[in-house]
Amino acid sequence: MAEQDTRLGIWLMVATTLIFALQDALSRHLAGEYNAMMVVMIRYWFFAAFVLTLAARQAGGLRAAAKSGMPQVQALRGTLLVVEINVMVVAMVLLGLVESHAVFACYPLLVAALSGPVLGEHVGWRRWTAIGVGFVGVVIILQPSGGVFSPLAAIPLLAATMFALYGLLTRYVARTDSAATSFFYTGTVGVVAATAIGLWFWEPxxxxxxxxxxxxxxxxxxxxxxxxxCYEVAEASAVQPFAYLQLVFASTIGLVVFDETLRTNVVLGGAIVVAAGLFTLFRARKLRG
Structure with a gap:
């Protein structure tokens, strides 16, 4: 039964990455025509409605979902994710889906690197080596001699750093709060932050x-x-490696729909980043198991 659940979880993760890649393509299209902050704000209105509906249907309702041992950290998490999404949408408009996602793929390495100072976790020499190799891949993507390397390349790297911090804070609040509570704050605090930013950029x-x-x-x-x-039917460690498929799906959409180009350095660097990220995931899973 566990094997069947894991298989289902993998397929659900594949579906999730495909849906998020389509979401990124739609965000890039709309943010190319309208201000990115407004696009993210409207998206959050619907997301918050979904979160509130889900919370209201669970045991204890909204009051139980809102009960947190770390409300300030939860608020920081929700706000950080909104800012990260805004930054990443801007990156996709300026750099394209292929190059933005190739750089953003380093976020699991940032999670591993920052897990020590943020969560107090031990990171061994093998994972530090993988982190170093992964960032060599990032440098190859950025191609200091030309190509992508420009101040714009820092935008998806900034988004990756913020998303890594968001992930670490999610693990931090999990010490006292349930996943349902974290999801509730992601939607409710997020919609307030997104609206506070996006209303200034409203356009018809x-x-x-x-x-x-x-x-x-x-x-x-x-x-x-x-x-x-996906996370209900399978362990996160079993399905997380398949999250890298979002890079494949988003890059394919970028090439086919937006007529982006696929540079050799981006392919090589992206492969190194993904390989290093997969190693850190498998290493963390082995240490937990």
Missing amino acids: MVAPDWGWMGLLCLTGVAGHYTLIR
Whole structure:
């Protein structure tokens, strides 16, 4: 039964990465026409409605979901994710899906590197070696001699750093709070932060683009639903390596839909980053097991 659940979890993770890749493509399209902050704000309105609906249907309702031992840290988590999403959407507009995701793929390495100072976890020499190798891959992607290397390349790297901190804070609050509580704060604090930022950039949208916006909101809800189901039926350590498929799906969309180019250094560097990230995941799983 456990094997069957793991298989289902893997397929759900594959579906999640595909949905999130489609979400990124829609975000890039809309943010190319309208301000990225407004696009993220509207997306969060629908996401918050989904979170509140889910919390209301669980035992104890909204009051139980809102009960946290670390409300300030939860608020920081929710705000950090909103800022990260805004930064990543800007990166996808300026650099494209392929190069943005290639750089962003280093976030598991940042999680491993920062788990010591943030969570007090021990990181052995093998994982430090993998982290170092992974960042060699990032340098190859950035290609100091030309190509991607520019101040713009720092944008997806900043997004990856913020997402790593968000992940570490999620693990930190898990010491006192349930996953349902963390999800509740992600949506509720997030929508307040997204609205506080996005309202300043409101601009009218033409009717067809409201259709794309509706599809963006649906992919956001669908992606989080499949991700929740994924972690319900399988261990995170078993399915997490498949999250790298988002790089493959997003890059494919970037090449086919947005006519982006695939540079050799991006392929080579991306492969090194993914390999190093997979090693850190498997190493962490082995140490836990």
